Amino acid sequence: MKRPITALAVTDLAPATPPTPKPEITWIAPGELLVDDAYQRDLSEASRKLIRRIVEGWDWRRLKPPIAAWTDDGLEVIDGQHTAIAAATHPAIDLIPVVVVDAVAQAERASAFLGHNRDRLGVTAAQMHAAAVTAGDPEAVAMDAVCRLADVTVLRLPPAGAKYKPRTTIAAAAVRAMVLAETEADAAWILRTLADGGLAPITAAQIRALQHLIGDEDFAEVDRGTLARTVAATPIKPAEQEGREHAAVHCVPMWRGLAAVWFKAARKAGRRTQSQEKVSRAPVRGTIPIPDWVPDSLVEDFRDVALASGEEAAAAHIRKLKREEHADARH
Secondary structure (H helix, E strand, O other), X not given: OOOOOOOOOOOOOOOOOOOOOOOEEEEEOHHHOEOOOOOOXXXXXXXXXXXXXXXXXXXXXXXXXXXXXXXXXXXXXXXXXXXXXXXXXXXXXXXXXXXXXOOOOHHHHHHHHHHHXXXXXXXXXXXXXXXXXXXXXXXXXXXXXXXXXHOOEEOOOOOHHHOOOOOEEXXXXXXXXXXXXXXXXXXXXXXXHHHHOOOOOEOHHHHHHHHHHHHOHHHOOOOHHHHHHHHHHOOHHHHHHHHHHHHHHHOOOXXXXXXXXXXXXXXXXXXXXXXXXXXXXXXXOOOEOOOOOOOHHHHHHHHHHHHHHOHHHHHHHHHHHHHHHHHHHHO
């Protein structure tokens, strides 16, 4: 049974906006089409596999013509990049139909890209963010400003071999949520602290954990300076493993477990700092001074050995402890 297309009988539609100018259909060599990297997706391995499948099974009956707009440089693809690349790759395809719409400004084209892909699977939050920034979306622009303040880059795709560079993240959704919930200064501090701590990549769990620590009054006893030093000094893999174990025991999200791990370490570091501030470097027995190169945390060790065996033995003992600490840190 066949039926004609009929309009829905609805009464609660929002007022219709005036339509943009009607599109035109043009045939063009796919290699002449342009792609704007400012908002278009990079080609992942999944994209390359999709393009190969399109080429191998090319069928005009399944073709969805790319949507494009004229620019000063030529005809720029808004939607349908994979189809265009597949056509350019296919040895028997010389021309393809393209729907040409009116979108003179780059922001208009980026906004159209968002409209095509907002509800489409396979487009990551990071890719949508890049397009939203180009389109001038206020929330995306605010997020971009925070990332610039923190010197953090939101990657559109995971790098090859998952080899992340410092100061990068693919947790676009988590960054966006944080920026909406915090002041610009606090959001930038959170990202900068994680980046300065050498975490690569910065994950959603890490963002949520640090956001929790600076926003919950239960953790007010630990200042931000101590938190920042703790994040930098605590190896992340063991911390996250401990966080997962804490989360499993207490039936809470992993990020809360990580927050608990960091808080415990920061509180311990804070107490140690307070204790070190009270360390006296007065000469032992009035004759043996504490050398400046001895860390505050090892002053008591130096003093004990110096009292028992003399200054040289104490110096040798401290050097040994420092070598052991350095070796532990490397592992």
